[in-house]
Amino acid sequence: MEAEFAGKVKCVFIDPPYNTGSAFTHYDDGVEHSIWLSLMRDRLEIIRRLLSEDGSLWITIDDNEAHYLKVLCDEVFGRRNFVVNALWQKRTSPDARLSIGDAHDHILIYAKSKDRFSLNRLSLSEEQTSQFKNPDNDSRGSWTSTDFTAQGWRPNQMYKITTTAGVEYEPPAGRCWSNIESEFKRLLSENRLWFGKDGAARPRVKNFLSEHEGVRAWSWWSNAEVGHNQEAKKEINTLFGADSFDTPKPERLIHRIIELATNPNDLVLDSFAGSGTTGAVAHKMGRRWIMVELGEHCHTHIIPRLQKVIDGEDQGGISKAVNWQGGGGFRYYKLAPSLLRQDAYGQWVINKEYNAEMLAQALCKLEGFTYAPSDAHYWMHGHSTERDFIYVTTANLNHEQLQQLSDEVGAERSLLVLCTAFRGRGDYPNLTVKKIPKQVLSRCEWGHDDYSLQVENLPKAPPQAPSTDSGRTGGMAKGRAVNVAQGGLFDEGEA
Structure with missing residues (x-):
């Protein structure tokens, strides 16, 4: 995935196992502390490479590992790129089993590069919108007002104001007017000042709903604004029945994160997909998304849930x-299989489940090449640029075969040859x-099918230049089959 999406993901949200020892049904939760941190480090390093320069990472975690995870994120992302630790009020009442009930989870927020990072404003809530009125029937619509004074004393903001009813005002003691006199006169001429119904009150500035750009987020996220655990459980149970998933997050919480961090058509990633909430919310909000999940609940929860979203059957969560x-x-x-x-004898060999096409596609992907076998040249299985190609074979290549390849490739092109073994006597510059x-x-690291898999040194995305012999590209599902008669990717007796 890194070869295709490095530097392209705008927002990563992850809700990893909290390592509380609570034996989650769908995750191995409660591994030894240092192992948990090691697993997280591997993923954080990959996530950082996937993020765009203006992208951000959002992690939900509880007190058990939050502070250790903060230090780890500081190391991977740099302390200068820490944005804030937002607190999500996940409960509606204290847990009676605890001496002090834990009311919140942490949301650690990091930027890939804080110099390039910015957040959107939040849309006004219904409660906030209801505060806008229009007592003077202004043609610009409803408005709220703010005080026209500021703290302190500034000589050019200490003038006298006369209201529309003829009442004169000086700034209150210890304060000055919010703007200089010329700005006051502009606001007055544009009917942006309010002196009360009788025109005799101190001035206030009119802020119109039609011109409102939203509000800035802060680090306290109440459950009234973004939901709570019980709400999340209700959403999942409505979709799948009672007790279907242990630790879902409410759709309103994910909506808040995506609204702040992305714009329509941006790419969102969740590498601990769980019940699929991130993908469902991102889809409803018009974002592109990628989810990664190794558990069986990919089939029992995520795919059925997304199908309901696409069909319009999911009218819960943020749908309305x-x-x-x-x-x-x-x-x-x-x-794919390993x-x-x-x-x-303990020797590493190619898995017999791989046929010729699968092997060529896998190694093209691993080396950062586009899989695009050529009809004209048996050794062109893929390309990274219009002059750089890859050839995959399980044959043992000798000097004569390598020399023949070198001659056919020519001085203007280069070829990466991946083979089982080779014996060469000369120099092959291309x-x-x-x-x-x-x-x-x-x-x-091979042979793992769980979250202990470590992936390192994956190639960066290659330039998207077409091959001179073939403009075709393909993936595991759509690539053209390798012609085994073309020099023998799997020659007889070599498999």
Whole structure:
């Protein structure tokens, strides 16, 4: 994924296992503290590379690991890129089982680069909107008013004001007017000052609802604004029945994060997808999204939930607030089997589940090449630029074969050759030859199917230049099959 999306994700939200030892049904929660931190570090480093320069990371966590995680995030992202620790009021009443009930969770917020980072304003709530009135029937619509004084003493803001009823005012003791006199006169001429119904009160500035740009968020997120645990459970139970998921987050909470951190069509990532709330909310809000989940609840919760969203059947959560009626779609990708396995002697060999096409596609992806086999040249299995190509074979290549490849590639092109073994005697300036097991092992740790998988040194996304021989690109599902007659990706006797 990193090869395609590095530097492109605007917002990452993760709700990782809290490591509380509460034995979550859907996560291994309660691993040893240092192991948990190590697992988180690996993911944070990948997340940072995936984020765009103006992107941000949002992590929900409780007191058990919040402060250790903060230090770890400081190390990975840099303390200068810490934005704030927002507190989410997750409960509606104290937990009677505890001496002091935990009312909140933490939301750690980090920017990829704080110099490039900015947050949107929040839309006004119904309660806030209800404060706007129009007592003077202003054609610009409803408004609220704010005081026209400021704290302190400034000589050019200490003038006398005469109201529309002829009453004169000086600034109150210890204060001055909010603006200089010329600005006051402009506001007065534009009917942006309010002196009360009788025109005799101190001036106040009219702020129109039609001109309001929203409000700034702060670090206290009450459950009245963004929901609570019980609300989240109710949303999930409505979709899947009682006790279907242990630790969901309310849709209103995710809505708040996405509203602040992204704009329509931005890319949102959740690498601990859980019950699929992030994808569901992002979809309803017109954002692109990626979710990653290794648990079986990908099939029992996430896919059915997203199908309900697309069909318009999910009218819970934020659906009514955003007028969601359904639409769109999603692609589902399943992790391929491990590319390598150990044989009876403990040696790493290519997994027999991989056929020629799967192997070529996997190694193209791993090396940062676009899989696009050529009809004209058997050794063109993919390209990274219009002059750089990759060839994958399980053959043992000798000097004559390598020399022939070098001659065919020519001086104007380069070729990465991945093979089982090779024996060369000469210098091939346009070839880079590597052994498949060793090359693959240097990239990843293999043989894991859970959250202990460590991925390192993945390639950066290559330039999107088309091949001179083939403009086709393909993925695991749509790539063209390798022609095994073209020089033999799997020649007879080599599998």
